[in-house]
Amino acid sequence: MEAPPAFRTEPYADFSLPDNRQRMERALGEVRAQFGREYELLLGGERVRTADKLISRNPSRPDEVVGAHQKATPELASRAVESAYSYFPEWSRTPAETRAAMLLRAAEILRRRKAEFNAWLTYEAGKTWPEAEADVSEAIDFCDYYAREMLRLGGVHPMLHLPGERDELVYLPLGVGVVIPPWNFPLAILVGMVTAALVTGNTVVLKPSSDTPTIAAKFVEVLIEAGFPEPSFCFLTGAGSAIGDVLVQHPKARFIAFTGSKEVGLRINELAARPQPGQIWIKRVIAEMGGKDAIIVDREADLDRAVDGVLASAFGYQGQKCSACSRAIVDARIYDEFLSRLAAKTERLKVGPAEDPANYMGPVINESARRSILNYIEAGKGEGRLLTGGGPAEGPGYFIQPTIIADVKPEARIFQEEIFGPVLAVTKARDFDEALEMANNSEYGLTGAVFTNNREKIEQARERFFVGNLYVNRKCTGAMVGAHPFGGFNMSGTDSKAGGPDYLLLFLQAKAIGEKL
């Protein structure tokens, strides 16, 4: 195949333009007309229904059913791994160029169906228009980027040739990958993990989140249209608690690519480490987990810029990003001024149904998330001073007010535990040194940001702020494929650096060949 042009990130649609608004409104109408449809499992090319159904709802209006899905049993989960295993020899021999071409086609199809995917994300995941647009754009970027990466890694790599020898290295796929994504980037993260596994020549069992199975089913349509053979991947909806262990422990599963909570990630890591009867390899686990991300606002910062950065990082997508800022650590000298500007802007944020573009925040994902976040807010009221928000917001959905709790001590629960909602803990620091210490006082290490105009402090943060993704004078969310390879330290995961040049190597094993001439 002809080499594709250099990678560029997918531009975002500007919804202030009438054409783009109309396209999005039309898509919302068309997608709404498909509400309630039933989707099947896909196992070795065969469509399968189960007696039990998994119902996916619109978190902005929980009485609306977005899609009805199958609830796979442990037997079906086992069958999925077996069927992916039996197709592996064939798929692994497909030339890298052929697989990369399929992935470039998948990017094109997503581009064509962008407004439609935006609408599915709005309805099923509660994403506002710009958040949905960013998610779908990132999914396109992953396809485009990994296709190019596979072309770089495919083929034979010449090594140092010893005298009288030809010495080479080739990258081989691993086998069956169990791919388990979360609901919060229901398209981008799912697409990133699935396509990385497929383009490198592995077969896949995809178990999507039970909160966002329809978006996953729609992407399955894209894979098929792009030319990926149906047996190269299985689509397996069902409760993680019922089928997760079977998938992870299956002796024919070769690796697990997981993104989600710390608790589930650690469990997967532990189970995968135990060899099962008949298993002849050490399973590889790629696990990206939670965060408790901090932004440091220094006394030498541009305050308005810092306020906007903290606001977007804390409350964009209702704070449900692993990269969301849930801790602001602010220099004592500007603390009060910063808080009053941040509170004033936060109070103006509108919360309501995600499909209404007037709303800055939509709902949180489901009733159990709503309850857990409200419990944290109640606990937080005892751990600091409630500045704004502090409870549910009005409406039929799972709406919560953007909440800021000030004067929080570093040992407080709301400073240490991932809440995964629109709750920001603010802490006062004596100086930059103490701020860095507080920021690193966490079991997580995913993203972080520093606002300061002092070069020396920027250098200190580069050296000492222990996070996988550090940002300077900008928000701590919104990693871009190709520019900010993404993954965290410590309990945030295995630092897989999705969207970067190291990522596909996690799905490959290298074979060195030395031939005497």
Ligand code: NAP
């Ligand atoms: P989760 O509850 O851990 O679920 C993630 C996935 O794991 C879902 O597909 C879930 O299926 C499945 N699962 C549940 N129990 C399982 C088990 N015993 N074995 C195997 N799989 C199982 O996380 P979430 O609520 O979807 O996502 C939010 C979390 O993801 C947050 O902690 C966030 O920080 C993290 N996250 C991290 C990153 C990153 O790159 N570091 C990115 C995004 C999100 P069911 O839905 O059926 O339960």
